[in-house]
Amino acid sequence: MIKGKWILFCLCFLLPLQAQGSLPDRETPVVLAVRNVAPAVVNISAAYTETRHRSGFRDPFFDEFFRDFFEDGPEIRQQRTSLGSGVIIDGEKGYVLTNAHVVARGETITVTLENGSELPALLVGADTESDLAVLRIESNNSLPQAAMGVSRDLMIGEAVIAIGNPFGFSHTVTTGVISATNRHVRSNRHVFKRFIQTDASINPGNSGGPLLNIRGEVIGINTAIHARAQGIGFAIPIDRARRIAMDLIEHGMVIPLWDGLRSQEMDRDLAGYLGKGETEGLLVRNVEKNSPASRAGIRAGDVLSAMDGQPTTKMADYRELLEMMLPETPVRVDIIRKGKPLTLSMTLQSYPMERALDLPEKLMGIQAAEKPDSPRTVILTTIRKDSALDRAGARPGDRIRSLGEREITSLSDLHAALIRHRMDREVSLRIQRGNRVYTLTLPLES
Structure with missing residues (x-):
């Protein structure tokens, strides 16, 4: 009798354990998702040499102050390593997407796969303003890649x-x-x-x-x-x-999309002055010839109300929508013309780089050049009289340190920064004369 009860007890105890250990019951969507994507997730190690000036201060604020004003002071060189993650987005070509700050200044970059294999990586390009970078690795074996989803329809609580x-x-x-x-x-x-x-x-x-x-x-x-x-x-x-x-x-760099529009935000005062009933949207002030907007049929005086189904009541919203569009892909544009709604199709283009060559003169009234005897240095060569920079006291020979949030180390950096900020009314500019660095808020010309 006792023996029979013991057998019954064991069966009652062990059977639930066996049921709990059943793999199919435990393979949740999270487990399956991780199992499928994990091989495409990599570890990234970027080694670099940091050179900083010996300021004697422990506060980073004073270190930056010392660097700006006393760049020729004593230097300290230290080996640093930054660690981060990445995801393989193209297994055939070996492209890895990661953050720009993970590989910033990296002199040697190493990618470690899930199986422990270490591969050298080449930096294809990095964009500090979006904090994104692309690496390329080469492997004798095929590489896994992650499946891409979309983020435009994300749900709170998902x-x-x-x-x-x-x-x-x-x-x-x-x-x-x-x-x-x-x-x-x-x-x-x-x-x-x-x-x-x-x-x-x-x-x-x-x-x-x-x-x-x-x-x-x-x-x-x-x-x-x-x-x-x-x-x-x-x-x-x-x-x-x-x-x-x-x-x-x-x-190798981000090329903003080009629409060929010059617009401004609508408000009640402007709508009343123009005799328009619309108070929300972007008023089209000018349309460049032979631009995507002109080919789409957009005219000066139209009110742009939506793009790709997303409202465009603010310039910032419109610019951010452009950042997520793909070149050479038709996009729906909703406008209001003389009080009547109208839907058009516009095919955006990457901003033509040949047009960027004129932007320093057009937007800032300057000409610039890379300094031959000083690598990674861009200086002002000509400043138009009565331009904003001329009135601010800038001189030929001053160094352009940054424009907006982009460090300027080449003319291509300057052109890329102006392409990105060409629709802004003003932009932050840092220039250097001797050991002094000045920060200006510069209005851009239209």
Whole structure:
């Protein structure tokens, strides 16, 4: 009798354990997503030599002050290594998408695959304003690649998965939900726009890794940019990342799209003055000849109300929509002309680089050149009389340090920065004369 009860007890105890250990019951969508994508997630190590001036101050603020005003002071050279994550987006060609700050200044970049293989990587291109970079690795074996999703239709509360290498722990998985979309986040001198906010933990080392939806598709690129964030993570939407990665692969830099429009925001006063009933939208002031807008049939005086189904009530919204569009792809444009709605199709183009050569003179009233005896140095050579820079006291020979959020080390940097800011009314400019660095807010000419 006792023996029979013991057998019954064992059966009652062991059978539930066997049921709990059944793999099919435990293979949740998260497990399947991670299993499919993990081989395409890589660890990135970027080694570089840091040169800084011996200021004697421990506060980074004073270090920067000392660097700007006393660049010829004693130097300290130190070996540094930055760690981060990345995701293979093209297994055939070996392209890896990551954050720009992960590989910034990297003299040697090493990518470690899930199986432990270490491969040297070449930097294809990086864009600090979006914090994205593309690397290329070569392997004798075929490389896995992650499936791309879309980020335009994300839902608040949607489950997400982050994979990366926080603090050097490879292939760490965290889960959470989307807390918000279209978040603007400030970090140092940069303002990152339209980020995905999630409560999935994203720590140093996670930067550059993928944010996945429950189907295992990449919907964002994680970035640990908020040093004091706890329980808050941010990711760059994949729609924007895909567009930027394409430019970096094809051109080595981001080429903003060109529409050929000069517009301004509408308000009640302007609408009343012009006799228009519309108070929301962008008033088209001018349309460039032979531009995408002119070929689409847009005219001066039209009010641009939506693009690709998204309202365009603010210039900032319109510019951010352009950042996510693809060149040579028709996009729906809703306008109001003489009080009547009209839908047109516009095919955007990458901004023609030959047009960029005239932007320094057109927008700033200057000509610039790379200094032959000083690498990575761009100086003013001509300043138009009565231009904003002339009135500010700038002189030929002054060095252009940065425009907007872009460091200027070549004429191509200057042209790329002006392409990006060409529709702005003003832009931040840092120039250097001798050991002094000046920061100006420069109005741009139309």
